[in-house]
Amino acid sequence: MPVSNDIQELVHAQFGPQAESAIYLLEQYGTDPAHGEVDRVHAAIVQLAARDLRTVERLVEEARHDYRNLLYWLRFDKDGDPPPLATFIRAEEAILTADIPSELRGAAVTLVLLEGPDYEPRVLDVNPTPEEIDAHVHQQPWDQLTFFVAQLNDNHWLEGSGSLKPEDGLSARCKIGGKEYVTSQAPQSLDEIVALLASFAQKDGRWRTMVEWG
Numbered sequence: 001m002p003v004s005n006d007i008q009e010l011v012h013a014q015f016g017p018q019a020e021s022a023i024y025l026l027e028q029y030g031t032d033p034a035h036g037e038v039d040r041v042h043a044a045i046v047q048l049a050a051r052d053l054r055t056v057e058r059l060v061e062e063a064r065h066d067y068r069n070l071l072y073w074l075r076f077d078k079d080g081d082p083p084p085l086a087t088f089i090r091a092e093e094a095i096l097t098a099d100i101p102s103e104l105r106g107a108a109v110t111l112v113l114l115e116g117p118d119y120e121p122r123v124l125d126v127n128p129t130p131e132e133i134d135a136h137v138h139q140q141p142w143d144q145l146t147f148f149v150a151q152l153n154d155n156h157w158l159e160g161s162g163s164l165k166p167e168d169g170l171s172a173r174c175k176i177g178g179k180e181y182v183t184s185q186a187p188q189s190l191d192e193i194v195a196l197l198a199s200f201a202q203k204d205g206r207w208r209t210m211v212e213w214g
Contacts, residue, residue, distance in 0.1 A: 109200070111150055111197070115143060
């Protein structure tokens with residue numbers, strides 16, 4: 001959902017040159033009819049993130065799970081400052097038992113790239129090999145927020161994203177059967193993102209156990 005002009009002004013004031021990346025992340029909340037109080041949640045994310053782009057991404061994921069948590073944290077922050085990250089980011093650890101359903105085993109996997117400044121999805125390959133995924137990922141400079149998605153359909157995909165800037169870091173998430181999961185710990189390298197994307201594209205199931213999903 002588009003971010004309101006008022007929130008965009010706030011984002012530009014808070015994030016400066018990273019504002020467009022932050023706005024793109026905010027737009028991921030409000031895409032579902034179940035996403036409530038969109039403007040209020042967008043504003044809460046900006047305030048709680050404290051100018052940290054990676055925190056914006058994680059807060060958007062939490063909002064998609066239950067946006068009321070963000071409003072609760074903001075309301076009970078006595079000093080008006082964002083609480084420490086560890087006190088409000090979901091810390092559940094889970095072994096991902098969900099997998100690609102049998103009816104999609106023969107379906108094509110599309111490798112999609114989204115990069116700044118417009119973050120328009122661009123199809124790079126269909127049924128890419130691990131070597132092709134590795135080449136695509138390492139061809140990108142990763143000096144700004146970058147998204148690679150191995151996608152079967154809207155309800156079954158795996159995404160590796162982030163940048164190599166220390167303030168951003170890397171992230172991985174997936175959607176299986178319409179439910180989204182995020183890695184409990186950030187990927188440590190582009191090679192780890194390549195391995196996850198390649199495993200998903202090969203439908204070998206190893207991506208489910210390479211990392212802990214929460």
